[in-house]
Amino acid sequence: MEYASFLAGERWSDHPACTHSALAVTARLVNDCTSDRQRNLLVTMIPSVVGLTGEGTRTSLRLAVRAVAAAIPVASQGRQRALAAGALRCELLLDPSDTETRTLLRDSLDTTPDARDWATKFVSDLGALDPRLTDRMCEAIIRTAVVGIAEACISNPDERLRALLEAAIADCVTPVDEVVPATAKQLQPTA
Numbered sequence: 433m434e435y436a437s438f439l440a441g442e443r444w445s446d447h448p449a450c451t452h453s454a455l456a457v458t459a460r461l462v463n464d465c466t467s468d469r470q471r472n473l474l475v476t477m478i479p480s481v482v483g484l485t486g487e488g489t490r491t492s493l494r495l496a497v498r499a500v501a502a503a504i505p506v507a508s509q510g511r512q513r514a515l516a517a518g519a520l521r522c523e524l525l526l527d528p529s530d531t532e533t534r535t536l537l538r539d540s541l542d543t544t545p546d547a548r549d550w551a552t553k554f555v556s557d558l559g560a561l562d563p564r565l566t567d568r569m570c571e572a573i574i575r576t577a578v579v580g581i582a583e584a585c586i587s588n589p590d591e592r593l594r595a596l597l598e599a600a601i602a603d604c605v606t607p608v609d610e611v612v613p614a615t616a617k618q619l620q621p622t623a
Contacts, residue, residue, distance in 0.1 A: 454492040455604050457571045458499065458578070462597045465582035470590035477597060489566050493522050494533050494603050496570035499577035501540035502596040504547065507580030512544050515580065516551035518573035524561055 451459070463474055500519045504512050519537050526533055541548040581592050 452491050452495075452604055453567060454495040454570050454574060455600055457574050458495060458597060458600045461575060461578040462593045465578050466590050466593050470594070473590075473594060474597065477601065489525070489563075490527060490530070491604055492567050492570040493526055494530070495600050496522050496573040496577075497526075497533050497537045497540070498599050498603055499574045499596060501536050502592060502599070503577035503580040503584075504540050505543045506584040506586050506592065507577070508583070509547070511576055511580040512547035513550050513554070514576050515573065516541055516544065516547040517554050518569065518576070520551050520555045521558075521561055521569060522573070525563060525566055 459477075463471065466474060497519060500515045500522075504515045504519075507515060519541060523534065523537055526537075541551075578593065578596070581596065582589050584592075586592065
């Protein structure tokens, strides 16, 4: 992320303004948790994160769900439960029209029914969710997911981490069909 800040002409920082905060968290954690041998494969992705400022909380939620989907099948039981609980909390805040993220969330929870069932009971005892804490919650979910992948008993954690970062970058690229309606609304005269 420091090099991304440099490429964007910003002050040297691992929290550049040119990248959505949840994507920056994902990139930093993937970098930190990737083995020294494989870290050089992440370098080519640096320019990809410059200018991806996302859609605020919607992007945070999308990236948290993406991280859950990558980690929950391989993480330890304790992390699976934490990820499932986090995913259920994200579901409460997701835009109803974001069917792709909702489907990803449900499909990922279906891979670990024990964790899903445990989390459903756990979340039912929680109080209301303060939407002001959404970004912090999403960062905690991403952190749990990335560390869960890095510490999983699998043969390819670096590949899974790299794939997560690639998917997170793709999730932050706003499709043209989402931009056009917003522009059209701005051009409509107000009464």
